[in-house]
Amino acid sequence: MRNALRVPLALAALAVAVLLPVAAGPFWTGLLTQMYVFGLLALSVDLLLGHAGLFSLCHASFFAVSAYTTAILQVRHAVPTALAAPAGLLAGTLLGLVFGFAVRTRGVYFILITIAFGYVVWGVAHRWSSFTGGDNGVTNVPFPDVGAVRVESHTEYYYLVLAVVLLCALGYRLLVASPFGLTLRGIRASETRMRSLGYHSGLHLYAAFVVSAALASLAGVLYVYYNRFVNPVAASFPISVEAALMAIIGGTGTIVGPFIGSMIILWLRNWVSSFFELYASVMGLVFIAAVLWAPQGVVGLVGRLRARLAGAGSG
Amino acid sequence: MTTPAAAIEVSGLTKEFGGLRAVDRVSLSVAPGERRVLIGPNGAGKTTLFHCITGTLRPSAGRVSLFGREVTRLPEHRRTALGMGRTFQISNVFADLSLFENLALAILGTDRRKWMMHRPVAAFDDVCRRAREGLELVGLAHRERTVVRLLSYGERRQLELALALSSGPRVLFLDEPCAGLSPSERQRISRMIGALPRAITVLMIEHDMDVALGLADRVTVLHRGRVILEGTPGEVQANPEVREVYFGHV
Ligand SMILES: Nc1ncnc2c1ncn2[C@@H]1O[C@H](COP(=O)(O)OP(=O)(O)OP(=O)(O)O)[C@@H](O)[C@H]1O
Numbered sequence: 001m002r003n004a005l006r007v008p009l010a011l012a013a014l015a016v017a018v019l020l021p022v023a024a025g026p027f028w029t030g031l032l033t034q035m036y037v038f039g040l041l042a043l044s045v046d047l048l049l050g051h052a053g054l055f056s057l058c059h060a061s062f063f064a065v066s067a068y069t070t071a072i073l074q075v076r077h078a079v080p081t082a083l084a085a086p087a088g089l090l091a092g093t094l095l096g097l098v099f100g101f102a103v104r105t106r107g108v109y110f111i112l113i114t115i116a117f118g119y120v121v122w123g124v125a126h127r128w129s130s131f132t133g134g135d136n137g138v139t140n141v142p143f144p145d146v147g148a149v150r151v152e153s154h155t156e157y158y159y160l161v162l163a164v165v166l167l168c169a170l171g172y173r174l175l176v177a178s179p180f181g182l183t184l185r186g187i188r189a190s191e192t193r194m195r196s197l198g199y200h201s202g203l204h205l206y207a208a209f210v211v212s213a214a215l216a217s218l219a220g221v222l223y224v225y226y227n228r229f230v231n232p233v234a235a236s237f238p239i240s241v242e243a244a245l246m247a248i249i250g251g252t253g254t255i256v257g258p259f260i261g262s263m264i265i266l267w268l269r270n271w272v273s274s275f276f277e278l279y280a281s282v283m284g285l286v287f288i289a290a291v292l293w294a295p296q297g298v299v300g301l302v303g304r305l306r307a308r309l310a311g312a313g314s315g
Numbered sequence: 316m317t318t319p320a321a322a323i324e325v326s327g328l329t330k331e332f333g334g335l336r337a338v339d340r341v342s343l344s345v346a347p348g349e350r351r352v353l354i355g356p357n358g359a360g361k362t363t364l365f366h367c368i369t370g371t372l373r374p375s376a377g378r379v380s381l382f383g384r385e386v387t388r389l390p391e392h393r394r395t396a397l398g399m400g401r402t403f404q405i406s407n408v409f410a411d412l413s414l415f416e417n418l419a420l421a422i423l424g425t426d427r428r429k430w431m432m433h434r435p436v437a438a439f440d441d442v443c444r445r446a447r448e449g450l451e452l453v454g455l456a457h458r459e460r461t462v463v464r465l466l467s468y469g470e471r472r473q474l475e476l477a478l479a480l481s482s483g484p485r486v487l488f489l490d491e492p493c494a495g496l497s498p499s500e501r502q503r504i505s506r507m508i509g510a511l512p513r514a515i516t517v518l519m520i521e522h523d524m525d526v527a528l529g530l531a532d533r534v535t536v537l538h539r540g541r542v543i544l545e546g547t548p549g550e551v552q553a554n555p556e557v558r559e560v561y562f563g564h565v
């Protein structure tokens with residue numbers, strides 16, 4: 001029954017996603033675009049968190065470095081999108097190659113070192129104003145224009161992001177089912193056994209870190225063309241934390257989970273901040289509630305409910 | 316003409332933990348195809364010696380060679396690639412993965428395809444087949460999709476052995492494979508170890524004297540980190556010092 005429902009559900013979700021901009025208007029189109037972009041960022045965090053068991057708190061760095069790179073090239077140097085976007089992706093990934101050395105540590109040390117990395121990048125964005133534009137950041141980023149694909153409205157951009165995110169989700173699905181993905185779960189379960197089975201566990205974690213950074217960088221590129229500007233907020237610690245929270249609230253180790261988490265958090269933020277200034281405190285409470293009552297996230301909660309319903313049905 | 320290299324050659328191996336010498340200048344040589352059993356009282360340093368040979372721990376001094384090739388400085392995963400395989404005294408299996416996934420990891424560990432990122436594990440027919448064979452060997456084939464957490468203690472011990480065998484080792488290190496098993500499970504495991512082809516050299520730590528003496532070609536007795544005797548099962552059994560040390564006051 002589980003598999004029988006899956007395909008129709010996915011098709012229905014796709015149909016809704018495609019039709020929404022028509023039905024919902026520009027506000028929701030924009031918010032949804034943002035939900036996809038941050039869902040992708042959360043998905044990148046979850047490759048480490050939900051599979052390799054590494055809690056990274058520096059993913060805002062890759063996100064921001066790619067966003068800044070793309071923005072600076074496109075705005076200040078009039079580099080076309082066809083080059084500026086890949087350059088952003090590359091810059092974020094290269095940073096991943098450097099920060100990847102964090103995998104020499106484990107547990108709380110890994111968390112601490114990634115926090116420190118994140119602050120370094122935020123500090124540069126914030127203080128090196130001649131290059132990054134300081135607190136104002138880089139503004140007036142145009143819509144992407146790659147010859148064949150020329151985006152001229154938020155609705156069109158919505159469809160571009162939807163397509164890219166869907167492709168990423170499909171690729172991610174292959175990745176986590178592959179020997180490489182299994183290896184990461186093996187390392188999380190028992191690194192000592194993995195070593196004795198012939199795995200250079202550090203190298204696998206490093207590779208996973210770089211892949212994850214590349215995915216976060218892609219989210220950064222998508223973000224800067226949506227947002228039309230980038231400032232140090234993109235590199236800030238709360239972005240890294242929120243990306244992890246999205247994965248946890250939605251359900252780690254899954255693909256829809258990070259996207260569901262992204263939708264919940266961005267929707268809540270939008271709704272709560274319209275009438276309550278202490279929105280950050282509300283998010284904190286939501287997180288505590290999730291950890292206490294739904295540690296497996298929304299996906300886990302749905303699974304439990306279904307198991308209970310199935311039990312009641314047969315019993 | 317040189318004599319063929321020993322499968323495992325250990326010389327002057329020492330491991331210190333702080334002030335404690337867990338392994339004290341141990342030397343031993345195991346011929347290809349041999350079944351060598353290590354015995355000794357609790358805390359004698361048997362597991363630590365295994366750890367140092369397989370690369371789990373770095374020895375404080377001494378050398379280890381595998382088929383004539385020095386491996387003392389090689390990391391553990393490289394030694395596995397060269398043909399070492401082991402089980403752990405305390406079951407070390409992947410609790411939140413299925414039995415199939417456990418076996419697949421063991422099979423792929425010494426295979427370049429472990430780096431593949433674009434093809435599901437289930438699409439590798441030979442891996443699936445070998446995983447099933449590995450599970451059949453220990454009688455767990457019917458539970459391929461079960462999560463290991465749901466297995467009994469005895470079943471985990473058997474999975475432990477299946478993992479070590481699936482990486483295709485030339486030299487197998489078994490750390491008390493029968494500890495804590497029921498008599499029937501114990502019998503099954505020792506029969507399985509006895510039936511391993513002679514192409515695999517086996518070193519085994521075992522407390523159960525019946526199992527140990529039934530399988531061993533030669534026995535090494537360890538006490539307080541040192542080798543106090545090496546010989547055939549008959550010699551070891553007859554030795555008064557061993558009876559004193561190993562069986563306490565007889
Ligand atoms: N990681 C470690 N740190 C400090 N001391 C250790 C460590 N591992 C083992 N030891 C000590 O080294 C000695 C040898 O331990 P080891 O586990 O090798 O003995 P063993 O012969 O395998 O015993 P058993 O039959 O109980 O398994 C013991 O005194 C033990 O306390």
Ligand SMILES: [Mg+2]
Nearest residue numbers: 361362363404
């Ligand atoms: Mg031991």
